[in-house]
Amino acid sequence: xTQIRNRDGAxxxxxxxxxxxxxxxxxxxxxxVAAVAQxxxxxxETPEAVSGPDHRGSAMGxxxxxxxxxxxxxxxxxxxxxxxxxxxxxARFYRETPxxxxxxxxxxxxxxIDRDIEIAPGVFFPAWTYNGQVPGPTLRATAxxxxxxxxxxxxxxxxxxxxxxxxxxxMDGSLPAHQVLPGESFLYEFDADPFGVHLYHCHANxxxxxxxxxxxxxxIIDPPATSPRPPADEMVMVLNAFDxxxxxxxxxxxxxxxxxxxxxxxxxxxxxxxxxMYVVNLTEFDLINSMHLHGMFFDVFKTGTSMTSSESTDxxxxxxxxxxxxxxxxxxxxxFMFHAHQSEFAELGWMGLFRAETRNAx
Amino acid sequence: MPREAxxxxxxxxxxxxxxxxxxxxxxxxxxxxxxxxxMLWSGPADALRGEAYxxxxxxxFQRVTLGPDGILATVxxxxxxxxxxxxxxxxxxxxGFSADPGTTLAHLGRTTLTIPYPWVQGDTHVVRVxxxxxxxxxxxxxxxxxxxxxxxxxxxxxxxxxxxxGVIPVAIGLLWLPLVSRTGRTGLDFLLALTVxxxxxxxxxxxxxxxxxxxxxxxxxxxxxxxxxxxxxAFIGLEMVGGWLRGRRAETGEADRGWVLALLVATGxxxxxxxxxxxxxAAFSLGEAALGTVLMVGxxxxxxxxxxxxxxxxxxxxxxxxxxxxxxxxxxxxxxVGAWIGGLVYSPIWSVLCLALGAGAIAQVIVQLSxxxxxxxxFARYVTTAPVASGLFAxxxxxxxxxxxxx
Numbered sequence: 089x090t091q092i093r094n095r096d097g098a099x100x101x102x103x104x105x106x107x108x109x110x111x112x113x114x115x116x117x118x119x120x121v122a123a124v125a126q127x128x129x130x131x132x133e134t135p136e137a138v139s140g141p142d143h144r145g146s147a148m149g150x151x152x153x154x155x156x157x158x159x160x161x162x163x164x165x166x167x168x169x170x171x172x173x174x175x176x177x178x179a180r181f182y183r184e185t186p187x188x189x190x191x192x193x194x195x196x197x198x199x200x201i202d203r204d205i206e207i208a209p210g211v212f213f214p215a216w217t218y219n220g221q222v223p224g225p226t227l228r229a230t231a232x233x234x235x236x237x238x239x240x241x242x243x244x245x246x247x248x249x250x251x252x253x254x255x256x257x258x259m260d261g262s263l264p265a266h267q268v269l270p271g272e273s274f275l276y277e278f279d280a281d282p283f284g285v286h287l288y289h290c291h292a293n294x295x296x297x298x299x300x301x302x303x304x305x306x307x308i309i310d311p312p313a314t315s316p317r318p319p320a321d322e323m324v325m326v327l328n329a330f331d332x333x334x335x336x337x338x339x340x341x342x343x344x345x346x347x348x349x350x351x352x353x354x355x356x357x358x359x360x361x362x363x364x365m366y367v368v369n370l371t372e373f374d375l376i377n378s379m380h381l382h383g384m385f386f387d388v389f390k391t392g393t394s395m396t397s398s399e400s401t402d403x404x405x406x407x408x409x410x411x412x413x414x415x416x417x418x419x420x421x422x423x424f425m426f427h428a429h430q431s432e433f434a435e436l437g438w439m440g441l442f443r444a445e446t447r448n449a450x
Numbered sequence: 451m452p453r454e455a456x457x458x459x460x461x462x463x464x465x466x467x468x469x470x471x472x473x474x475x476x477x478x479x480x481x482x483x484x485x486x487x488x489m490l491w492s493g494p495a496d497a498l499r500g501e502a503y504x505x506x507x508x509x510x511f512q513r514v515t516l517g518p519d520g521i522l523a524t525v526x527x528x529x530x531x532x533x534x535x536x537x538x539x540x541x542x543x544x545x546g547f548s549a550d551p552g553t554t555l556a557h558l559g560r561t562t563l564t565i566p567y568p569w570v571q572g573d574t575h576v577v578r579v580x581x582x583x584x585x586x587x588x589x590x591x592x593x594x595x596x597x598x599x600x601x602x603x604x605x606x607x608x609x610x611x612x613x614x615x616g617v618i619p620v621a622i623g624l625l626w627l628p629l630v631s632r633t634g635r636t637g638l639d640f641l642l643a644l645t646v647x648x649x650x651x652x653x654x655x656x657x658x659x660x661x662x663x664x665x666x667x668x669x670x671x672x673x674x675x676x677x678x679x680x681x682x683x684a685f686i687g688l689e690m691v692g693g694w695l696r697g698r699r700a701e702t703g704e705a706d707r708g709w710v711l712a713l714l715v716a717t718g719x720x721x722x723x724x725x726x727x728x729x730x731x732a733a734f735s736l737g738e739a740a741l742g743t744v745l746m747v748g749x750x751x752x753x754x755x756x757x758x759x760x761x762x763x764x765x766x767x768x769x770x771x772x773x774x775x776x777x778x779x780x781x782x783x784x785x786x787v788g789a790w791i792g793g794l795v796y797s798p799i800w801s802v803l804c805l806a807l808g809a810g811a812i813a814q815v816i817v818q819l820s821x822x823x824x825x826x827x828x829f830a831r832y833v834t835t836a837p838v839a840s841g842l843f844a845x846x847x848x849x850x851x852x853x854x855x856x857x
Contacts, residue, residue, distance in 0.1 A: 151546050209536065211536040212582055333585055339539070
């Protein structure tokens with residue numbers, strides 16, 4: 089879309105005198121005059137004479153703050169079924185109706201719309217969004233509930249909603265015939281099954297672009313009310329990334345879209361309280377992503393489909409579309425870092441902090 | 451048509467003076483500014499590309515230096531639309547930075563980014579600028595070494611380098627003068643032809659370097675046109691200077707075509723060496739001052755031939771030592787100045803301009819020398835005489851071989 093030319097570098101011709109000067113130039117020349125001007129320029133022979141950069145301060149991370157007016161990652165963490173909206177506005181997008189068998193009919197209004205989103209301070213990505221945000225709103229139901237999702241495509245391209253979970257093939261939102269054209273709508277209807285942490289995303293073609301442009305979100309199905317998970321401080325983390333220059337490589341990584349947001353605004357948790365993280369990997373282009381938590385361990389419930397933890401660890405690996413529920417209890421107050429253990433992803437924005445506080449402090 | 455032309459002719463012949471003349475000159479300009487205003491107001495291009503058309507973002511790195519404070523990078527907006535730098539990534543990591551004067555660059559605007567990044571001596575680093583729309587611009591520092599600061603020591607080192615690369619080799623070449631003055635007609639023909647061969651080689655090289663530099667310079671500066679017309683200006687300028695010098699000498703009754711010619715040759719070579727000095731300085735400026743093996747020998751050989759080119763026209767002149775020193779300083783000294791300027795205020799566009807002046811000067815010198823050699827005779831016949839042909843060939847061959855050694 090935008091064009092850029094970089095005229096630097098890679099212009100050197102092997103036999104050009106000036107090219108040689110540019111590349112090898114001064115080092116060798118100063119080497120030649122080193123007898124006269126000894127140690128004046130950093131040569132390899134005298135490494136101790138070289139003054140390196142100042143290491144006292146670290147300036148790691150993006151500069152500035154994003155606007156949280158349209159999307160607040162802190163609020164997104166603990167919002168599902170549009171709970172972040174005021175009651176009257178929420179009713180436009182979400183309705184619950186009890187059913188005779190004790191389950192609930194959950195009706196959603198979802199729409200796709202093009203929108204520029206701020207993914208790092210000052211960096212705007214021309215995204216395709218569900219309901220104007222990336223990740224899309226987290227949908228949450230209890231196993232056995234019925235979901236009815238009215239999807240309206242207000243975007244510029246055909247889109248779909250493709251849920252992970254049990255459903256009829258015509259509710260899959262994946263085949264060309266399933267595409268919802270701009271201006272049209274479709275009613276998705278299926279039962280919440282199985283319980284666990286799942287995802288939804290657009291499955292229109294070209295798939296890769298529709299996903300990395302931002303059409304995805306978390307879909308949580310709680311176990312039946314008869315055997316719920318223990319109460320906890322729950323939060324949703326969608327691991328995602330953005331290819332801002334469209335070279336099929338990501339320039340910005342994050343948990344919940346905004347690079348390093350939780351470094352600037354640590355996630356506040358209580359010491360001694362069970363914390364439950366619903367982690368979904370929707371990073372495009374990179375084969376895997378991961379999450380590592382400092383100073384502690386967590387229990388892993390892969391895909392959340394079992395009530396028994398499969399592993400106790402401090403680092404999990406997730407391929408694209410893979411997800412897990414992580415449970416832990418903070419033992420000590422203070423700040424605990426969490427990030428992808430791929431250092432590159434961490435330094436490109438997928439990094440955050442927990443700030444654990446004792447009950448009294450809070 | 452002829453009838454109308456005839457009818458209009460008397461009017462055109464009438465001289466126009468005073469306010470009317472100015473009004474006639476200004477009318478098209480007034481209309482033109484009106485047209486420009488209309489275009490800016492109505493925006494015909496916008497009608498074509500629509501509201502949501504993405505801006506054209508075109509940035510270029512101009513100068514990247516490494517120091518105790520981290521990385522300093524000067525970025526230039528070469529595109530038509532304003533560009534805002536939102537973030538900086540170094541080696542695939544978001545990094546803090548400050549921008550002076552600011553992060554939004556208008557067309558042809560520039561800003562200097564200070565990035566406190568703990569760069570590693572001898573490693574490769576990639577500095578990436580991310581604009582507000584997510585467009586990226588990369589600059590690779592191939593081998594990280596601290597950029598020298600512009601203090602007395604820095605200037606001293608560059609002076610020393612200039613001395614080694616430019617002045618001393620040229621001075622050594624000048625020492626062929628006694629040999630040159632003892633040669634006969636055939637030998638002189640050979641030497642002058644050799645000089646032309648050397649200069650032809652330098653001309654081609656300057657042309658190539660100039661066009662390369664033009665390709666590196668931001669497009670707004672129209673590097674190729676700048677190079678071509680810079681060279682032309684230098685050519686014409688030197689022709690005028692040469693004519694003036696000859697005229698002055700003729701008045702004072704000195705016969706000395708050789709001295710004027712030598713002066714012109716030295717000037718041309720000096721301009722060429724100035725460009726070479728710029729390239730040396732620029733290697734530092736762009737943070738590409740890599741560590742390599744010493745190839746001073748090749749440079750010395752290459753530039754020594756330039757000294758020979760300067761003294762060849764002086765074969766039958768009486769030359770004082772002070773004159774030789776002046777010629778040497780004129781031919782070799784600019785290397786030092788070039789290195790200073792290249793190291794301190796490098797920009798590709800100055801490089802283009804200096805190389806253009808060098809190319810034009812060399813071309814003029816070639817023409818001057820050829821005129822002197824050929825005189826009133828036939829150029830084609832003269833070139834095909836044995837001493838001249840072999841001299842030309844030898845000149846080009848010497849340059850080629852010494853260039854090969856430099857790499």
